Amino acid sequence: MKEILSIIKKDFPDKAINILEGLQLLREIINETMEDINKKMGAAFNNRDFDTVAKYTELSKEIHNYENKLDEIIDWLDIDYNTDNLDGPNSDIKSESRSNINYEDYRVDNNVEHTLYEDFTHIRPFGFKFLTEEVIQVKTWQEMLIKTAEILMDINEENF
Secondary structure (H helix, E strand, O other), rough: HHHHHHHHHHHHHHHHHHHHHHHHHHHHHHHHHHHHHHHHHHHHHOOOHHHHHHHHHHHHHHHHHHHHHHHHHHHHHOOOOOOOOOOOOOOOOOOHHHOOHHHHHHHHOOOOOOOOOOOOOOOOOOOOOOOOOHHHHOOOOOOOHHHHHHHHHHOOOOOO
């Protein structure tokens, strides 16, 4: 598996990024599923339905095994984009001016919700959610910072 992922990272870095993002999203969904199982298991325990508790315990153990395997793959695929150790699609950035980067190549899919656990180096934002389900659309990181500051100031100007 490591060898396959190494080849994908080296020869198809854009696909490696897509695979990594997909796996990270899967990991988040699995975490949410485990939380839901925990809630149902708690309700079953409160109802003294120990057969259901046992069923969910076994299910949780199996899912946990898959979580560990998934974490391994994510670790193998994780691509470091800092300028000292570039091995991804940006390996020629050291010699290139950052202003020559084609951000379209790194645009985030705005149909998929992303998290702060992802690497957004050389990626332009589309929008963000903060305290509500409403997407606040932005085009630059600077605009995101300003809008976040405005929201925080509206919440409590004195503390901000």
